[in-house]
Amino acid sequence: MHDLVIFDCDGVLVDSEPLSNQVMVANLARHGLSLTADECHRIFTGKTMPEVQDIARDLGADLPANWIAEFDAETDAHLRQGVPLVPGVLELLNLLDERGVPFCVASNGGPDKMRVTLGQNGLWDRFKDVMFSAYTLGVGKPDPTMFLTAVKHFGASRPVVIEDSASGVTAAIRANMRCLAYAPHGGGEKLADLGAEVFTDMAQVPGLLRI
Template sequence: MSDILMVFDCDGVLVDSEPLAAEAYVEVYRRHGLQIGPEAVAACVGLKQGDIIAKIGADTGQHLPAAGTDDIWPVTRALFTEQLQPMPALSDFLRRLASARCVASSSSLERIHHSLAVTQLAPLLGDGIFSSSMVARGKPAPDLFEHAAREMGFAPEKCIVIEDSPFGIEGAVAAGMTAIGFTAGSHSYPGHAAALSAAGAHVVCDSFSAVERHLASIGVAAFA
Protein backbone atom coordinates (compact mmCIF):
# COMPACT_ATOMS: atom_id res chain seq x y z
CA MET A 1 0.00 0.00 0.00
CA SER A 2 1.37 3.39 -1.01
CA ASP A 3 1.74 6.08 1.66
CA ILE A 4 -0.07 8.50 -0.66
CA LEU A 5 -3.73 9.49 -0.37
CA MET A 6 -5.43 9.94 -3.74
CA VAL A 7 -8.25 12.48 -3.45
CA PHE A 8 -10.82 12.41 -6.23
CA ASP A 9 -13.33 15.08 -7.09
CA CYS A 10 -16.57 13.38 -8.10
CA ASP A 11 -18.34 15.34 -10.85
CA GLY A 12 -16.20 15.59 -13.95
CA VAL A 13 -13.52 13.25 -12.55
CA LEU A 14 -15.18 10.04 -11.38
CA VAL A 15 -18.41 10.50 -13.29
CA ASP A 16 -19.14 12.35 -16.53
CA SER A 17 -21.89 14.39 -14.96
CA GLU A 18 -21.36 18.05 -15.76
CA PRO A 19 -23.43 18.26 -18.98
CA LEU A 20 -26.30 16.43 -17.25
CA ALA A 21 -26.07 18.74 -14.23
CA ALA A 22 -26.15 21.78 -16.53
CA GLU A 23 -29.24 20.37 -18.27
CA ALA A 24 -30.94 20.01 -14.90
CA TYR A 25 -30.22 23.61 -13.90
CA VAL A 26 -31.49 24.94 -17.23
CA GLU A 27 -34.71 22.95 -16.81
CA VAL A 28 -35.30 24.08 -13.22
CA TYR A 29 -34.76 27.72 -14.11
CA ARG A 30 -37.17 27.30 -17.05
CA ARG A 31 -39.83 25.89 -14.73
CA HIS A 32 -39.55 29.05 -12.66
CA GLY A 33 -39.87 31.38 -15.63
CA LEU A 34 -36.16 32.09 -15.94
CA GLN A 35 -33.84 31.58 -18.90
CA ILE A 36 -30.21 30.53 -18.66
CA GLY A 37 -27.97 28.59 -21.00
CA PRO A 38 -25.71 25.66 -20.13
CA GLU A 39 -22.73 27.99 -20.41
CA ALA A 40 -23.93 29.86 -17.31
CA VAL A 41 -23.77 26.60 -15.36
CA ALA A 42 -20.46 25.58 -16.93
CA ALA A 43 -18.89 28.73 -15.48
CA CYS A 44 -19.72 27.38 -12.01
CA VAL A 45 -18.17 23.90 -12.28
CA GLY A 46 -16.54 23.00 -8.98
CA LEU A 47 -18.75 25.16 -6.76
CA LYS A 48 -21.39 23.96 -4.30
CA GLN A 49 -25.06 24.47 -5.12
CA GLY A 50 -25.61 27.65 -3.13
CA ASP A 51 -22.57 29.27 -4.70
CA ILE A 52 -23.66 28.13 -8.17
CA ILE A 53 -27.07 29.77 -7.78
CA ALA A 54 -25.47 32.97 -6.47
CA LYS A 55 -22.96 33.09 -9.34
CA ILE A 56 -25.62 32.44 -11.99
CA GLY A 57 -27.65 35.29 -10.53
CA ALA A 58 -24.67 37.63 -10.50
CA ASP A 59 -23.56 36.65 -14.01
CA THR A 60 -26.94 36.57 -15.76
CA GLY A 61 -29.41 38.52 -13.64
CA GLN A 62 -31.55 35.38 -13.42
CA HIS A 63 -32.22 34.81 -9.72
CA LEU A 64 -33.74 31.47 -8.80
CA PRO A 65 -36.36 31.82 -6.03
CA ALA A 66 -35.72 29.90 -2.82
CA ALA A 67 -38.48 27.43 -3.68
CA GLY A 68 -36.62 26.49 -6.85
CA THR A 69 -33.59 25.15 -5.03
CA ASP A 70 -35.59 22.13 -3.89
CA ASP A 71 -36.23 21.19 -7.52
CA ILE A 72 -32.57 20.91 -8.55
CA TRP A 73 -31.72 17.56 -7.01
CA PRO A 74 -34.87 15.66 -8.12
CA VAL A 75 -34.38 16.77 -11.73
CA THR A 76 -30.65 16.01 -11.56
CA ARG A 77 -31.26 12.62 -9.92
CA ALA A 78 -33.62 11.55 -12.70
CA LEU A 79 -31.09 12.44 -15.38
CA PHE A 80 -28.26 10.73 -13.51
CA THR A 81 -30.29 7.56 -12.99
CA GLU A 82 -30.98 7.28 -16.70
CA GLN A 83 -27.77 8.53 -18.27
CA LEU A 84 -24.80 8.93 -15.89
CA GLN A 85 -21.59 7.12 -16.87
CA PRO A 86 -18.24 6.62 -15.10
CA MET A 87 -15.16 8.11 -16.69
CA PRO A 88 -13.50 5.85 -19.28
CA ALA A 89 -10.95 3.36 -17.89
CA LEU A 90 -11.65 4.53 -14.34
CA SER A 91 -12.81 1.18 -12.94
CA ASP A 92 -9.60 -0.56 -13.98
CA PHE A 93 -7.55 2.35 -12.60
CA LEU A 94 -9.28 2.09 -9.21
CA ARG A 95 -9.01 -1.71 -9.05
CA ARG A 96 -5.24 -1.55 -9.51
CA LEU A 97 -4.69 1.52 -7.35
CA ALA A 98 -2.65 0.43 -4.33
CA SER A 99 -2.94 3.67 -2.37
CA ALA A 100 -5.61 4.94 -0.03
CA ARG A 101 -8.33 6.92 -1.76
CA CYS A 102 -11.22 9.20 -0.95
CA VAL A 103 -13.74 11.52 -2.59
CA ALA A 104 -13.90 15.26 -1.89
CA SER A 105 -16.78 16.84 -3.77
CA SER A 106 -18.76 20.07 -3.74
CA SER A 107 -21.94 18.03 -4.24
CA SER A 108 -24.26 16.90 -1.46
CA LEU A 109 -23.65 13.53 0.14
CA GLU A 110 -26.88 12.21 -1.37
CA ARG A 111 -25.79 13.20 -4.87
CA ILE A 112 -22.29 11.75 -4.42
CA HIS A 113 -23.61 8.43 -3.16
CA HIS A 114 -26.24 8.26 -5.92
CA SER A 115 -23.61 8.99 -8.58
CA LEU A 116 -21.30 6.27 -7.28
CA ALA A 117 -24.15 3.79 -6.94
CA VAL A 118 -25.61 4.16 -10.44
CA THR A 119 -22.13 3.94 -12.00
CA GLN A 120 -21.17 0.95 -9.78
CA LEU A 121 -18.09 2.79 -8.51
CA ALA A 122 -19.02 2.77 -4.83
CA PRO A 123 -17.26 -0.52 -3.94
CA LEU A 124 -14.04 0.77 -5.49
CA LEU A 125 -13.91 3.96 -3.43
CA GLY A 126 -14.65 2.83 0.12
CA ASP A 127 -16.03 4.91 2.97
CA GLY A 128 -13.98 8.08 2.53
CA ILE A 129 -16.72 10.25 1.05
CA PHE A 130 -16.53 13.95 1.88
CA SER A 131 -18.92 16.73 0.85
CA SER A 132 -18.71 20.51 1.03
CA SER A 133 -21.74 20.26 3.32
CA MET A 134 -19.30 19.08 6.01
CA VAL A 135 -17.25 22.29 6.08
CA ALA A 136 -17.82 26.02 6.46
CA ARG A 137 -16.51 27.02 3.05
CA GLY A 138 -16.67 25.22 -0.27
CA LYS A 139 -14.07 25.21 -3.03
CA PRO A 140 -11.95 27.24 -3.85
CA ALA A 141 -11.35 27.43 -0.09
CA PRO A 142 -9.11 24.59 1.19
CA ASP A 143 -11.54 23.52 3.93
CA LEU A 144 -12.91 20.38 2.25
CA PHE A 145 -9.49 19.04 1.31
CA GLU A 146 -8.10 19.73 4.77
CA HIS A 147 -11.09 17.96 6.34
CA ALA A 148 -10.69 14.93 4.09
CA ALA A 149 -6.97 14.63 4.86
CA ARG A 150 -7.57 14.85 8.61
CA GLU A 151 -10.32 12.24 8.54
CA MET A 152 -8.22 9.89 6.40
CA GLY A 153 -5.11 10.41 8.58
CA PHE A 154 -2.77 11.89 5.96
CA ALA A 155 -0.64 15.03 5.98
CA PRO A 156 -1.45 17.45 3.13
CA GLU A 157 1.92 16.89 1.47
CA LYS A 158 1.03 13.20 1.14
CA CYS A 159 -2.19 13.96 -0.76
CA ILE A 160 -2.59 14.04 -4.54
CA VAL A 161 -5.84 15.59 -5.73
CA ILE A 162 -7.45 15.01 -9.13
CA GLU A 163 -9.70 17.91 -10.12
CA ASP A 164 -11.42 19.10 -13.29
CA SER A 165 -12.20 22.67 -12.18
CA PRO A 166 -9.97 25.68 -11.52
CA PHE A 167 -11.91 26.22 -8.26
CA GLY A 168 -10.99 22.72 -7.12
CA ILE A 169 -7.37 23.09 -8.16
CA GLU A 170 -7.14 26.35 -6.21
CA GLY A 171 -8.56 24.68 -3.11
CA ALA A 172 -6.18 21.73 -3.31
CA VAL A 173 -3.15 23.98 -3.76
CA ALA A 174 -4.28 26.20 -0.87
CA ALA A 175 -4.46 23.06 1.29
CA GLY A 176 -0.80 22.29 0.48
CA MET A 177 -1.57 19.29 -1.74
CA THR A 178 -0.35 18.25 -5.18
CA ALA A 179 -3.09 18.96 -7.73
CA ILE A 180 -3.55 17.09 -11.01
CA GLY A 181 -5.83 18.78 -13.53
CA PHE A 182 -8.18 16.46 -15.41
CA THR A 183 -9.78 17.12 -18.80
CA ALA A 184 -11.34 13.78 -19.80
CA GLY A 185 -14.94 14.83 -19.16
CA SER A 186 -17.31 15.63 -22.00
CA HIS A 187 -17.64 19.14 -20.56
CA SER A 188 -13.99 19.89 -21.33
CA TYR A 189 -13.42 22.89 -23.60
CA PRO A 190 -10.63 24.66 -25.53
CA GLY A 191 -8.49 26.35 -22.93
CA HIS A 192 -9.55 23.97 -20.14
CA ALA A 193 -6.04 22.62 -19.60
CA ALA A 194 -4.59 26.13 -19.61
CA ALA A 195 -7.15 27.26 -17.02
CA LEU A 196 -6.25 24.36 -14.74
CA SER A 197 -2.54 25.09 -15.11
CA ALA A 198 -3.12 28.75 -14.34
CA ALA A 199 -5.00 27.75 -11.19
CA GLY A 200 -1.93 25.85 -9.99
CA ALA A 201 -2.21 22.31 -11.36
CA HIS A 202 1.10 20.42 -11.13
CA VAL A 203 0.23 18.72 -14.42
CA VAL A 204 -2.90 18.29 -16.56
CA CYS A 205 -3.97 14.83 -17.75
CA ASP A 206 -6.60 13.96 -20.34
CA SER A 207 -7.21 10.36 -19.23
CA PHE A 208 -6.64 8.02 -16.31
CA SER A 209 -3.91 6.33 -18.33
CA ALA A 210 -2.13 9.68 -18.42
CA VAL A 211 -2.63 10.05 -14.66
CA GLU A 212 -1.06 6.64 -14.10
CA ARG A 213 1.92 7.51 -16.31
CA HIS A 214 2.43 10.78 -14.46
CA LEU A 215 2.33 9.12 -11.05
CA ALA A 216 4.96 6.65 -12.22
CA SER A 217 7.11 9.50 -13.57
CA ILE A 218 7.22 11.23 -10.19
CA GLY A 219 8.06 8.04 -8.35
CA VAL A 220 4.66 7.33 -6.81
CA ALA A 221 4.39 3.54 -6.65
CA ALA A 222 0.64 3.64 -6.45
CA PHE A 223 -0.36 0.62 -8.52
CA ALA A 224 -0.37 -3.08 -7.79
Protein backbone atom coordinates in the same frame (compact mmCIF):
# COMPACT_ATOMS: atom_id res chain seq x y z
CA MET B 1 4.85 7.60 -3.61
CA HIS B 2 1.65 9.41 -2.68
CA ASP B 3 -0.19 8.04 0.34
CA LEU B 4 -3.66 9.38 -0.53
CA VAL B 5 -5.49 10.15 -3.76
CA ILE B 6 -8.41 12.58 -3.41
CA PHE B 7 -10.88 12.45 -6.29
CA ASP B 8 -13.45 15.02 -7.22
CA CYS B 9 -16.70 13.30 -8.19
CA ASP B 10 -18.56 14.98 -11.06
CA GLY B 11 -16.41 15.05 -14.16
CA VAL B 12 -13.61 13.00 -12.59
CA LEU B 13 -15.23 9.78 -11.34
CA VAL B 14 -18.53 10.02 -13.21
CA ASP B 15 -19.33 11.83 -16.44
CA SER B 16 -22.32 13.60 -14.94
CA GLU B 17 -21.57 17.22 -15.71
CA PRO B 18 -23.11 17.41 -19.23
CA LEU B 19 -26.42 16.07 -17.92
CA SER B 20 -26.40 18.26 -14.80
CA ASN B 21 -25.61 21.25 -17.00
CA GLN B 22 -28.60 20.51 -19.24
CA VAL B 23 -30.88 20.32 -16.21
CA MET B 24 -29.49 23.64 -14.96
CA VAL B 25 -30.12 25.39 -18.29
CA ALA B 26 -33.72 24.17 -18.43
CA ASN B 27 -34.41 24.94 -14.77
CA LEU B 28 -33.03 28.48 -14.87
CA ALA B 29 -34.92 29.21 -18.09
CA ARG B 30 -38.15 28.38 -16.24
CA HIS B 31 -37.13 30.90 -13.59
CA GLY B 32 -36.42 33.68 -16.05
CA LEU B 33 -32.72 33.29 -16.79
CA SER B 34 -31.78 32.11 -20.28
CA LEU B 35 -28.23 30.80 -20.66
CA THR B 36 -26.56 28.59 -23.23
CA ALA B 37 -25.04 25.32 -22.12
CA ASP B 38 -21.55 26.80 -22.57
CA GLU B 39 -22.42 29.87 -20.51
CA CYS B 40 -23.93 27.72 -17.78
CA HIS B 41 -20.86 25.49 -17.66
CA ARG B 42 -18.48 28.48 -17.57
CA ILE B 43 -20.37 30.34 -14.85
CA PHE B 44 -21.37 27.55 -12.49
CA THR B 45 -19.01 24.56 -12.80
CA GLY B 46 -17.19 23.90 -9.55
CA LYS B 47 -19.42 26.19 -7.48
CA THR B 48 -21.37 25.11 -4.40
CA MET B 49 -25.15 25.18 -4.74
CA PRO B 50 -25.56 28.22 -2.45
CA GLU B 51 -23.03 30.02 -4.66
CA VAL B 52 -24.90 28.95 -7.81
CA GLN B 53 -28.14 30.22 -6.30
CA ASP B 54 -26.66 33.60 -5.41
CA ILE B 55 -25.03 34.07 -8.82
CA ALA B 56 -28.18 33.04 -10.67
CA ARG B 57 -30.25 35.53 -8.68
CA ASP B 58 -27.69 38.26 -9.36
CA LEU B 59 -28.04 37.46 -13.08
CA GLY B 60 -31.80 37.88 -12.89
CA ALA B 61 -33.24 34.46 -12.03
CA ASP B 62 -36.35 34.56 -9.84
CA LEU B 63 -35.58 31.55 -7.66
CA PRO B 64 -37.89 30.27 -4.92
CA ALA B 65 -36.68 29.77 -1.36
CA ASN B 66 -36.51 25.99 -1.86
CA TRP B 67 -34.69 26.22 -5.18
CA ILE B 68 -31.66 24.13 -4.19
CA ALA B 69 -33.88 21.24 -3.10
CA GLU B 70 -35.90 21.63 -6.31
CA PHE B 71 -32.82 21.54 -8.51
CA ASP B 72 -31.27 18.62 -6.62
CA ALA B 73 -34.46 16.59 -7.04
CA GLU B 74 -34.61 17.33 -10.78
CA THR B 75 -30.95 16.45 -11.23
CA ASP B 76 -31.22 13.21 -9.27
CA ALA B 77 -34.22 12.15 -11.35
CA HIS B 78 -32.24 12.59 -14.55
CA LEU B 79 -29.08 10.99 -13.15
CA ARG B 80 -31.05 7.91 -12.11
CA GLN B 81 -31.70 7.30 -15.79
CA GLY B 82 -28.01 6.55 -16.21
CA VAL B 83 -24.65 8.27 -15.95
CA PRO B 84 -21.40 6.63 -17.09
CA LEU B 85 -18.10 6.38 -15.31
CA VAL B 86 -15.29 8.51 -16.68
CA PRO B 87 -13.32 6.20 -19.01
CA GLY B 88 -10.38 4.57 -17.24
CA VAL B 89 -11.52 5.36 -13.69
CA LEU B 90 -12.34 1.78 -12.73
CA GLU B 91 -8.96 0.56 -13.92
CA LEU B 92 -7.25 3.35 -11.97
CA LEU B 93 -9.12 2.53 -8.76
CA ASN B 94 -8.27 -1.15 -9.13
CA LEU B 95 -4.61 -0.28 -9.58
CA LEU B 96 -4.62 1.93 -6.48
CA ASP B 97 -6.12 -0.97 -4.53
CA GLU B 98 -3.43 -3.31 -5.85
CA ARG B 99 -0.69 -0.86 -4.81
CA GLY B 100 -2.28 -0.25 -1.41
CA VAL B 101 -2.81 3.47 -2.02
CA PRO B 102 -5.87 4.83 -0.16
CA PHE B 103 -8.33 7.04 -2.00
CA CYS B 104 -11.43 9.09 -1.21
CA VAL B 105 -13.86 11.51 -2.83
CA ALA B 106 -14.22 15.20 -2.02
CA SER B 107 -17.06 17.03 -3.75
CA ASN B 108 -19.08 20.22 -3.62
CA GLY B 109 -22.03 17.95 -4.40
CA GLY B 110 -24.11 16.24 -1.75
CA PRO B 111 -23.94 12.65 -0.48
CA ASP B 112 -27.40 11.87 -1.88
CA LYS B 113 -26.30 12.82 -5.37
CA MET B 114 -23.11 10.77 -5.02
CA ARG B 115 -25.16 7.80 -3.84
CA VAL B 116 -27.06 8.03 -7.13
CA THR B 117 -24.08 8.52 -9.44
CA LEU B 118 -21.60 6.22 -7.72
CA GLY B 119 -24.22 3.67 -6.71
CA GLN B 120 -25.35 2.86 -10.22
CA ASN B 121 -21.73 2.33 -11.25
CA GLY B 122 -20.75 0.00 -8.41
CA LEU B 123 -18.53 2.54 -6.67
CA TRP B 124 -20.72 3.50 -3.70
CA ASP B 125 -19.29 0.80 -1.43
CA ARG B 126 -15.75 1.91 -2.28
CA PHE B 127 -16.40 5.54 -1.34
CA LYS B 128 -19.31 5.67 1.13
CA ASP B 129 -17.05 5.66 4.21
CA VAL B 130 -14.45 8.04 2.72
CA MET B 131 -16.70 10.75 1.38
CA PHE B 132 -16.15 14.43 2.05
CA SER B 133 -18.88 16.82 0.92
CA ALA B 134 -19.49 20.55 1.09
CA TYR B 135 -23.05 19.68 2.15
CA THR B 136 -21.86 17.96 5.34
CA LEU B 137 -18.78 20.07 6.09
CA GLY B 138 -20.59 23.35 5.53
CA VAL B 139 -17.84 24.76 3.33
CA GLY B 140 -16.85 23.94 -0.22
CA LYS B 141 -14.12 24.49 -2.75
CA PRO B 142 -12.24 26.75 -3.41
CA ASP B 143 -11.87 26.73 0.38
CA PRO B 144 -9.24 24.05 1.19
CA THR B 145 -11.06 22.72 4.28
CA MET B 146 -12.46 19.66 2.50
CA PHE B 147 -9.05 18.47 1.35
CA LEU B 148 -7.40 19.23 4.67
CA THR B 149 -10.13 17.29 6.46
CA ALA B 150 -9.56 14.28 4.20
CA VAL B 151 -5.81 14.36 4.82
CA LYS B 152 -6.33 14.55 8.58
CA HIS B 153 -8.76 11.61 8.43
CA PHE B 154 -6.20 9.41 6.69
CA GLY B 155 -3.13 10.79 8.44
CA ALA B 156 -1.59 11.32 5.00
CA SER B 157 1.60 13.23 4.37
CA ARG B 158 1.83 13.07 0.55
CA PRO B 159 -1.68 13.55 -0.84
CA VAL B 160 -2.55 14.25 -4.45
CA VAL B 161 -5.81 15.72 -5.69
CA ILE B 162 -7.48 14.90 -9.03
CA GLU B 163 -9.78 17.71 -10.14
CA ASP B 164 -11.41 19.20 -13.22
CA SER B 165 -12.55 22.66 -12.12
CA ALA B 166 -10.91 25.95 -11.28
CA SER B 167 -12.44 25.97 -7.79
CA GLY B 168 -11.14 22.46 -7.10
CA VAL B 169 -7.64 23.25 -8.34
CA THR B 170 -7.61 26.45 -6.30
CA ALA B 171 -8.61 24.53 -3.17
CA ALA B 172 -5.82 22.01 -3.70
CA ILE B 173 -3.20 24.68 -4.25
CA ARG B 174 -4.40 26.57 -1.17
CA ALA B 175 -4.00 23.33 0.77
CA ASN B 176 -0.43 23.02 -0.56
CA MET B 177 -1.27 19.76 -2.33
CA ARG B 178 -0.19 18.46 -5.71
CA CYS B 179 -3.09 18.69 -8.13
CA LEU B 180 -3.69 16.79 -11.36
CA ALA B 181 -6.34 18.42 -13.55
CA TYR B 182 -8.39 16.27 -15.91
CA ALA B 183 -9.20 18.17 -19.12
CA PRO B 184 -10.20 15.60 -21.76
CA HIS B 185 -11.85 18.13 -24.05
CA GLY B 186 -9.24 20.87 -23.94
CA GLY B 187 -9.35 24.08 -21.98
CA GLY B 188 -6.71 22.99 -19.50
CA GLU B 189 -4.65 26.15 -19.85
CA LYS B 190 -6.56 27.97 -17.11
CA LEU B 191 -6.16 25.01 -14.75
CA ALA B 192 -2.44 24.89 -15.50
CA ASP B 193 -2.18 28.62 -14.81
CA LEU B 194 -3.73 27.97 -11.40
CA GLY B 195 -0.97 25.48 -10.58
CA ALA B 196 -2.29 22.09 -11.73
CA GLU B 197 -0.62 19.45 -13.87
CA VAL B 198 -3.04 18.90 -16.75
CA PHE B 199 -3.76 15.49 -18.26
CA THR B 200 -6.34 14.30 -20.77
CA ASP B 201 -6.73 10.55 -20.19
CA MET B 202 -7.08 8.56 -16.95
CA ALA B 203 -4.57 6.09 -18.37
CA GLN B 204 -1.93 8.79 -17.84
CA VAL B 205 -2.47 8.94 -14.08
CA PRO B 206 -0.45 5.84 -13.04
CA GLY B 207 2.59 7.32 -14.75
CA LEU B 208 2.04 10.70 -13.14
CA LEU B 209 1.75 9.01 -9.73
CA ARG B 210 4.65 6.67 -10.48
CA ILE B 211 2.68 3.57 -9.63
